[in-house]
Amino acid sequence: MDNWDEIRTAFQVARLGTVSGAADVLGVHHATVIRHIDALEKRLGTKLFQRHARGYTPTEAGQDLLSVAQATDDQFIQLAGRIKGRGESVSGELIVTSIAGIADLLTPVMISFQDKWPEVRVRLLTDMRIFRLDYGEAHVAIRAGVAQEEQDNVVQPLVRLRAGLYAARSYVDRFGHPRSEAEFEGHRFVSADLATNRAPFHRWLRSVVQPEQIVYAATEPAALEQAVVDGAGIGFMLAFRAAENPDLIEILPPREDWDSLLRLVTHVDLHRTRKVQAFVAHLKEAAKDWKLCR
């Protein structure tokens, strides 16, 4: 049963009873309608209509087709309504992927978004691997590091994420407080593997200390921060998070090149949809209140 258009043509003929009427509704010439019917009947090997000068009367087969195609037509109309509406409505799934470090900042944003648009189901994915927007794995991505995006991704800056070099009070009490890079010798550091984390401050750290000074390494950012808090060594933490802990001491004053620029990335196809636009606006609004630079 190939060529659904011919079924659609036959449907209108069966519904209206005349070739001319069907041609009007379908917006084609009546000759086209006749040819569609002829082709369909030839392929089915059965007459769908009794032809006479007053029009076309459906046979039993034609009546069967009529009822089936009527249901199909209804289904398609509803489908079109849903699809067109979906572009304009804020509903369905909204998948956001972000770097692990700010998942706790994002969570209240997503909860309030879901609260605002009850018909959406939100999902926040934080994984080491980069989710691919062009495979439809996520609607919105929050990424850091150098902008190395595929084409068809629309990128916009979100926030500047300040990082600072901290140590626990227990560490300073034991090993002292270096006042510049020159005094780093003999100190212990906490850092991520370069292979798994390309944050600018980690790159900087790797370049100014000896590899053997790094006494603790992990892939998970939360694990690294915990190591600093526990006094394992000097390491980078996000400034806003360090500020919450009075037990942490800032080792060096902040530098601009330690900052991470967070980017908001969406696929161009989804970027235009109202749902994504709504979330992007919501996120930007929330981000205004973030105190990320202390």
Add this chain to the structure above:
Amino acid sequence: MDNWDEIRTAFQVARLGTVSGAADVLGVHHATVIRHIDALEKRLGTKLFQRHARGYTPTEAGQDLLSVAQATDDQFIQLAGRIKGRGESVSGELIVTSIAGIADLLTPVMISFQDKWPEVRVRLLTDMRIFRLDYGEAHVAIRAGVAQEEQDNVVQPLVRLRAGLYAARSYVDRFGHPRSEAEFEGHRFVSADLATNRAPFHRWLRSVVQPEQIVYAATEPAALEQAVVDGAGIGFMLAFRAAENPDLIEILPPREDWDSLLRLVTHVDLHRTRKVQAFVAHLKEAAKDWKLCR
């Protein structure tokens, strides 16, 4: 939602995940598939697929379309099966229309036909007006009189229906027995209105007797025969029916030009179907046993 073929194309792409695969299944070039998708998305104003080098991944809208179109595809396959099968199977309705005079002969034929093919529902229509085969009002018609058929009707002779001129014994006892047309004067006759009955014997009767000799006229053949039996006058009856009644006397010997040639008429579109063929064969077989010429 016009152009159902594009939906069908999108359906295959959503199902298979690649343009090439869909093109193979659909038997078209992959460029055509791409163009269908593009056109459909443009019309809907929404992306149905995420495009990437490994293929097309359906968006939410695409998945919605997939499930709807899958149901449609199933429906159409079933429909095609029914329609193709219907041409070959003996089922559904079978509508037969015939002249009123032989309805009692036809009834057992139709009952045995329904007995042979339990899936058919038979209907026998006997009405004064001529049912139009080309309007799909009946599958098979049994007609008499001059062959004045529309084109596209296939006509085959069925039986010769003998009619004779009879009177009741009570009539003969009272008015005598005319031995030829010459002795018709002063006799009473029973006949149909010429307007409603064009049977050859009625035409003949009208031509040989005076209008005022016709003392009883009716439109219903059964009423006319009853009038003859009751002695109202001399009139025509079907020979096989008169033979059943010993109280009837044949006034004149039978003449060939009184005979009606019954024709079996079907519309060319329906003539080829197995159901109609089965009934035509069944009817002809039954007609062999009819003793219509006494």
Add this chain to the structure above:
DNA sequence: GCGGTTCTGTGCAAGAGTGCACGGTAAGCG
């Protein structure tokens, strides 16, 4: 009875849709 109207049916020309070819990209594999 006879134009007027409303259908269907068909030859012919124009145009839209299709196939083909080639180019480009991404993923898998040894």
Add this chain to the structure above:
DNA sequence: CGCTTACCGTGCACTCTTGCACAGAACCGC
């Protein structure tokens, strides 16, 4: 790392579908 494979995307030439015009047939109302 380079080769192979399997995709997608697009300009161009062509085929096939479509639209048009006209013919024909049936029915309706005056």
